[in-house]
Amino acid sequence: MPDELTPNSPSAGQTPAAPPDGAAASSVAPPPRRKFDLQMAKLLLLYLAICIGLPILAITIFQLPTNIKELSLHFELTLEGVQAFSVLLATFVVSRVARRPMDDYGLPGRQALGLRFWEGAVWGFAMLSAVVLVLHFLGDFQITGVALSRDKALIYALGWCVAFLFVGIYEEVFFRGLFLWALARRLTFWPAALILSALFAAAHLANPGENFFGILQVFVVGMLFCFTIRRTGSLWFAIGLHAAWDWAQTFFYGTPDSGLLGVGHFLNSTAAGPKWLSGGSAGPEGSVLALFVLLLSAALINLRFPNPIYPDRPA
Numbered sequence: 001m002p003d004e005l006t007p008n009s010p011s012a013g014q015t016p017a018a019p020p021d022g023a024a025a026s027s028v029a030p031p032p033r034r035k036f037d038l039q040m041a042k043l044l045l046l047y048l049a050i051c052i053g054l055p056i057l058a059i060t061i062f063q064l065p066t067n068i069k070e071l072s073l074h075f076e077l078t079l080e081g082v083q084a085f086s087v088l089l090a091t092f093v094v095s096r097v098a099r100r101p102m103d104d105y106g107l108p109g110r111q112a113l114g115l116r117f118w119e120g121a122v123w124g125f126a127m128l129s130a131v132v133l134v135l136h137f138l139g140d141f142q143i144t145g146v147a148l149s150r151d152k153a154l155i156y157a158l159g160w161c162v163a164f165l166f167v168g169i170y171e172e173v174f175f176r177g178l179f180l181w182a183l184a185r186r187l188t189f190w191p192a193a194l195i196l197s198a199l200f201a202a203a204h205l206a207n208p209g210e211n212f213f214g215i216l217q218v219f220v221v222g223m224l225f226c227f228t229i230r231r232t233g234s235l236w237f238a239i240g241l242h243a244a245w246d247w248a249q250t251f252f253y254g255t256p257d258s259g260l261l262g263v264g265h266f267l268n269s270t271a272a273g274p275k276w277l278s279g280g281s282a283g284p285e286g287s288v289l290a291l292f293v294l295l296l297s298a299a300l301i302n303l304r305f306p307n308p309i310y311p312d313r314p315a
Helices: 038-062 073-098 115-137 150-176 178-187 189-202 212-232 236-252 288-304
Strands: 141-146 267-271
Touching: 038 073, 038 178, 073 150, 073 178, 115 141, 115 236, 115 288, 150 178, 150 189, 150 212, 150 236, 178 189, 189 212, 212 236, 212 288
Parallel strands: none
Antiparallel strands: 141 267
């Protein structure tokens, strides 16, 4: 694809034409598989340098701890804010150098924090709540009271909203933005999704309190995020879903998130029963029930967005 990076390329800086109404993107024959592209490899290295370099710089400057035992709002706002800024900046820089719109990497600016994002947020809160509700009926989850006063609850609710928005932006854009586009061009969409979801799960292995079902859930939810991108054509639905799932788990229900409790959670709750069912130290997302909820959600999203929009092999 060296010719794609020149200003005279017919596709440079343009969004691929949308398929006709009702037509699936996968019905169009994909372009031939591309050979190794040195120019794109350089851009990916530049992307990684920005995504990794700026957070490391922030950790050094602000002397942020690297081994945490609880989720502090100040820590999350600082680190996740820098990481979200880094990944957006890196994507913007690559898009300008490659002379492509941000749309190609799943970030159409006109959809930023728009209806797709908020719809995803509703799905994310409802999905986590469904897991908690079933656990409650089974006697493995109980809400024991409210942990915050009204004023503090509002402050922490907004603070954690922003923090998990940063988390959603960083993790979705990093794992399912430029890298998904670049891998899909060589391997097609679903092999790329499998690889990136496996890497997404591997990145959570170091989290304290994780268990087998927790890591399996991370892989499955990574595939679900890819599925929403395939059907909506952008990352914004996935970002909203991701942020709201974490917000519900950490702030609203006051449960562990990958083994860590959030400081300033709304409800006090307790979990009992076998770890494979309750989630144990991993929280509700480590429950086997979370896998069933994710699969059911995938079926419902398939009905909500019946046609693929993100191309099987981007041009």
